[in-house]
Amino acid sequence: MTVCVNCGVEVLDEKGEEKREVYDEKLYKSTGIIKLIECTQCKDYVDKYIEYEGCLVLLDLALQHPPAYRHSLINQEHRTLIYKMAFLTLIVDSYCRWAMDSADRQFFEREFEFYAKFGLAVSSLLVNISICLLIVSFYQLFKMSSVAVNYPRLFDGLLLSFCTRFLQLLALLWGTESTQFLWWFVDFIYLLTSFNVLRILSGFGEIQSAAVAVVSHLALHLVDFNGHLLL
Ligand SMILES: [Zn+2]
Incomplete structure (x- = not known):
C-alpha cells in the first residue's frame, strides 16, 4: 500500500x-x-x-x-533496519541500566548482571508494545475504530519509537549532576514518537493515541521499577 x-x-x-x-x-x-x-x-x-x-x-x-x-x-520497507536498530538500542539500554548501578565490583564479576539488565530491557519493551497492541486490537474487536490496522506495521513502528532510547547513551556519556534532565528528555522523545506512530498507524485520534502512549509508558516504567528492586 x-x-x-x-x-x-x-x-x-x-x-x-x-x-x-x-x-x-x-x-x-x-x-x-x-x-x-x-x-x-x-x-x-x-x-x-x-x-x-x-x-x-x-x-x-x-x-x-x-x-x-x-x-x-x-x-x-525498512523492517530489517528497524530490527537491527532495536537490537542495538536494547544493548545500549541494558548497558545504561548496568552502568548506572553503583555496585563497586570488577567488570568480570558483574557479567551476569548485564544479562539480567538485558532481560529487563526486553521485558519492559515487550510490555510497552503488548499494551499498545492489546488496546488497538480491543478497539478493532468491538468495532470502535473503522480503520483496518496493519499489526506487523504497527509493531515495526513501535519498535522504531523504542530506538529513540539509543539517545540514552548521550545522557550517560555527558551526564552530570546538572544534566539529569537529559534522561527525562530522552523518555519524553520516546513518548512523543510512540504517540506519532499510534496516531498514524492505529486509526486513533490525537487524544486516544496520547492516552495509549501514556498508559504503555507507565507500564514500562512500572516494569523498570520492579525490575530494579529485584536485580
Ligand atoms: Zn494527500
Missing part, C-alpha cells in the same frame, strides 16, 4: 487499483524523468521524501513530522 504522506489517503491509479510508485511511471519509462504525482485529496505531492537524502528523512523523523513517519513506515 502507498499513501499520501501529507493526508494519509491511499494512492490509487486511474482504474482504482493500488499504485506502488509515487511518480509518473509512464513518463519515467519513456524519458527517465521522475515527476512526482499529486494527491487527489490534498493536492500536494504524494511523497516528496523519495527525493530526499536519508539524513534529511531522519531529521524530519527526529522533528516528529508525521509525513516522514508515513514515508518510512508505510511507503518504504
Whole structure:
C-alpha cells in the first residue's frame, strides 16, 4: 500500500487499483524523468521524501513530522533496519541500566548482571508494545475504530519509537549532576514518537493515541521499577 504522506489517503491509479510508485511511471519509462504525482485529496505531492537524502528523512523523523513517519513506515520497507536498530538500542539500554548501578565490583564479576539488565530491557519493551497492541486490537474487536490496522506495521513502528532510547547513551556519556534532565528528555522523545506512530498507524485520534502512549509508558516504567528492586 502507498499513501499520501501529507493526508494519509491511499494512492490509487486511474482504474482504482493500488499504485506502488509515487511518480509518473509512464513518463519515467519513456524519458527517465521522475515527476512526482499529486494527491487527489490534498493536492500536494504524494511523497516528496523519495527525493530526499536519508539524513534529511531522519531529521524530519527526529522533528516528529508525521509525513516522514508515513514515508518510512508505510511507503518504504525498512523492517530489517528497524530490527537491527532495536537490537542495538536494547544493548545500549541494558548497558545504561548496568552502568548506572553503583555496585563497586570488577567488570568480570558483574557479567551476569548485564544479562539480567538485558532481560529487563526486553521485558519492559515487550510490555510497552503488548499494551499498545492489546488496546488497538480491543478497539478493532468491538468495532470502535473503522480503520483496518496493519499489526506487523504497527509493531515495526513501535519498535522504531523504542530506538529513540539509543539517545540514552548521550545522557550517560555527558551526564552530570546538572544534566539529569537529559534522561527525562530522552523518555519524553520516546513518548512523543510512540504517540506519532499510534496516531498514524492505529486509526486513533490525537487524544486516544496520547492516552495509549501514556498508559504503555507507565507500564514500562512500572516494569523498570520492579525490575530494579529485584536485580
Ligand atoms: Zn494527500
